[in-house]
Amino acid sequence: MSFDARPLTDPVDPRAVRAFAAELRARGATAMSGAAVFAIVVVALMAVIIVPTLASVMIAVVSSSGRGLGWGVIPFALVGIAVVLGIVLSLVGWRRSRVTRYRLNRFAQANGMAYLARIADPPLPGMIFGMGRSRASSDVVRGTRPRFAEFGNYQYTTGSGKNSTTHHWGYVAVKLDVPLPNIVLDAKGNNSFGSNLPASFRKAQRLSLEGDFDRYFDLYCPEGYERDALYLFTPDIMARFVDNAAQLDVEIVDDWLFLYTQRKVSTLDPATWAWLFGTVGALITKFDQWARWRDDRLLAEHRAATASAGMTTDAGALPFAAPAGMLTPPPGVAQEGRRLKRGVSWVTVAAAIVIGVVWIALRLIG
Structure with missing residues (x-):
């Protein structure tokens, strides 16, 4: 299957990215998870509260010492750098996700999708x-x-x-x-x-x-x-x-x-x-x-259903016996073939045994 991959790597127009992001918001197509909302709130609080607070503390420490910058400022500086770095990385990730959505939309359009x-x-x-x-x-x-x-x-x-x-x-x-x-x-x-x-x-x-x-x-x-x-x-x-x-x-x-x-x-x-x-x-x-596969069990299922309803199962009286073309089962799967029967993974069993043994050992030790 040939396809046009250029929209995945071509340069993008920042204005077009912003316009597409606004379009998605208007359509309600970018609903965020609770974790994403929490992360945005944390970043906003860091930018509005923590950074100014750290700056004020550092100024107060320097002013009170009267000797300029000293070793006491280093912990605050490290925390401030970490906070700023976290904000920058969050903003970069947010922008990258917007560009990714824009590129994928262009890629889909270029390939008739x-x-x-x-x-x-x-x-x-x-x-x-x-x-x-x-x-x-x-x-x-x-x-x-x-x-x-x-x-x-x-x-x-x-x-x-x-x-x-x-x-x-x-x-x-x-x-x-x-x-x-x-x-x-x-x-x-x-x-x-x-x-x-x-x-x-x-x-x-x-x-x-x-x-x-x-x-x-x-x-x-x-x-x-x-x-x-x-x-x-x-x-x-x-x-x-x-x-x-x-x-x-x-x-x-x-x-x-x-x-x-x-x-x-x-x-x-x-x-x-x-x-x-x-x-x-x-x-x-x-x-x-x-597409040519048919499940012969559907005929047996129908005969069982008609028999349980008190109807005759004589071939000439079956509802699908006329026209003759309906003697072939219609598309579909009988009940027993629609889903696989689930089992238990040996990895799960082994993990449960290990957890049980550890729990018993801890109880005996305690």
């Missing part, structure tokens, strides 16, 4: 989008040709108080033609101590594929859908994933395909966009054959 600064609680079915709280996508770039694709950065928070943790992800969401079984490819190249995914799955759903595919991914599919996974992941499609997405975790859920990474996806780095566009371009050329 759209830019959204922030989406609160994005309505996507992928595993990372149902975790924690304070869920939000940022710097989203999305397009509709040759099919809908969205590139964004995402974060959510788990825990509370001092134990809260903010998790950061980058993702690509690609719309498929039909719903497919929930399939996860856990890339081995980005794992450290076990899987880096925020969810774990029962080992019985692990499916081994032919060739070298298992060296790069652990594939999980719902039990009973092994043949369907083999139909979807033909050798040529497996080769596409190995060659282009071996460092990305993959999830197919409903009529979406997600690519996950724990680094920013929407960035000012042209090489990152080249990699992602190339990956999506290599994969979508094979999605047409996925």
Whole structure:
């Protein structure tokens, strides 16, 4: 997929940056998190109160000593320098974020796409989008040709108080033609101590594929859908994933395909966009054959539903028996194939055991 990367690096007009920032504020598209608001308040207080106060104290110390600058001024000077440096860095980061949003908007326009600064609680079915709280996508770039694709950065928070943790992800969401079984490819190249995914799955759903595919991914599919996974992941499609997405975790859920990474996806780095566009371009050329997949279990589900309602299940009397073309299942996935069954990560179990042992030891010592 060719693209124009010049807006990511070309010089920017400061007036245009300010105008775009004002436009985003007017649209309410740059809602800040509580942490960002707190940081701005702290910086403002430092600029208005702390710096003048430190300056006054230093003047008073010098005046009272009557001997000019001395060693007693050094602690105040160091604190003042630290405060000023913090203010300067905060202002630089604020300006950089405005320039980043402006560049990404220009980049999206140059490539026939759209830019959204922030989406609160994005309505996507992928595993990372149902975790924690304070869920939000940022710097989203999305397009509709040759099919809908969205590139964004995402974060959510788990825990509370001092134990809260903010998790950061980058993702690509690609719309498929039909719903497919929930399939996860856990890339081995980005794992450290076990899987880096925020969810774990029962080992019985692990499916081994032919060739070298298992060296790069652990594939999980719902039990009973092994043949369907083999139909979807033909050798040529497996080769596409190995060659282009071996460092990305993959999830197919409903009529979406997600690519996950724990680094920013929407960035000012042209090489990152080249990699992602190339990956999506290599994969979508094979999605047409996925559109032909149908789930025969839907027929069984319908027969069971009609039987439980007291209706006849004779083939000639089924509602979809006429016209004859409806004998083929419609697009969709039976209930048992829509979601993988979750499991417990051995890393989580090991951590819980260690914490338990330490707690018991501390209790015995105390």
